[in-house]
Amino acid sequence: MATVNIDRSIDARGMPCPGPLMSLIGAIREGEVGNVIEVLSSDEGSKTDIPAWVAKAGHELVEVVPEDGYTRFVVKKVR
Amino acid sequence: MDDSTLSLVLFSGTDDKLNAAAVLAAGAAAMGRKVNVFLQYWALDAFRKDRIREDHGLASEAGPEGEAAYRRHGGQHWSEIFRQAKEIGDVKIHACSLSMETFGLTLEDLDPLVDDQEGVASFFMDADGPVTFI
Secondary structure (H helix, E strand, C coil): CCCCCCCEEEECCCCCCCHHHHHHHHHHHHCCCCCEEEEEECCCCHHHHHHHHHHHHCCEEEEEEECCCCEEEEEECCC | CCCCCEEEEECCCCHHHHHHHHHHHHHHHHCCCCEEEEECHHHHHHCECCCCCCCCCCCHHHHHHHHHHHHHHCCCCHHHHHHHHHHHCCEEEEEEHHHHHHHCCCHHHECCCCCEEECHHHHHHHCCCCEEEC
């Protein structure tokens, strides 16, 4: 698997819905086009919400990795 | 994809209902929908700037067990979720002028999250879809 350079990592574990998504949106807005942002979330809602938002907002979901007790979402800011 | 406005009438002033409303507003704003909120009665009272962070209790159906679960879950205060929703999207919060009169309030008495006060017809001017009452 190719290594992805992460520009910013957000640890939103323990934050309930919609906290992790809100944190991701904030980071995307602050970031530059091409930045790769990682969000760690233990919120079940994030599993559907983060992919849905990324698709709607026109960014790229680089990977979704189930970890022990949380999920790691890697998102690239496309526009 | 339905991009119609999310119109919420908030009547109840308990923290659980306001939290549920804030989550709906944030989700809709995240998905690019306009959000149009109208505050009446007890919800309006909860937005008073001197009371917004007070304990507003929970809906009666919570019961002791439900209340314990709600308190344990924690998370951000609903006012903070509304603030984030306003940051990321087009979210307007209007105070119902009738409720303002009932309580003798002016905009000065309310948290800055509230944009303005308006009558019910103005609210419906912006409500281009169904209205949800909480």
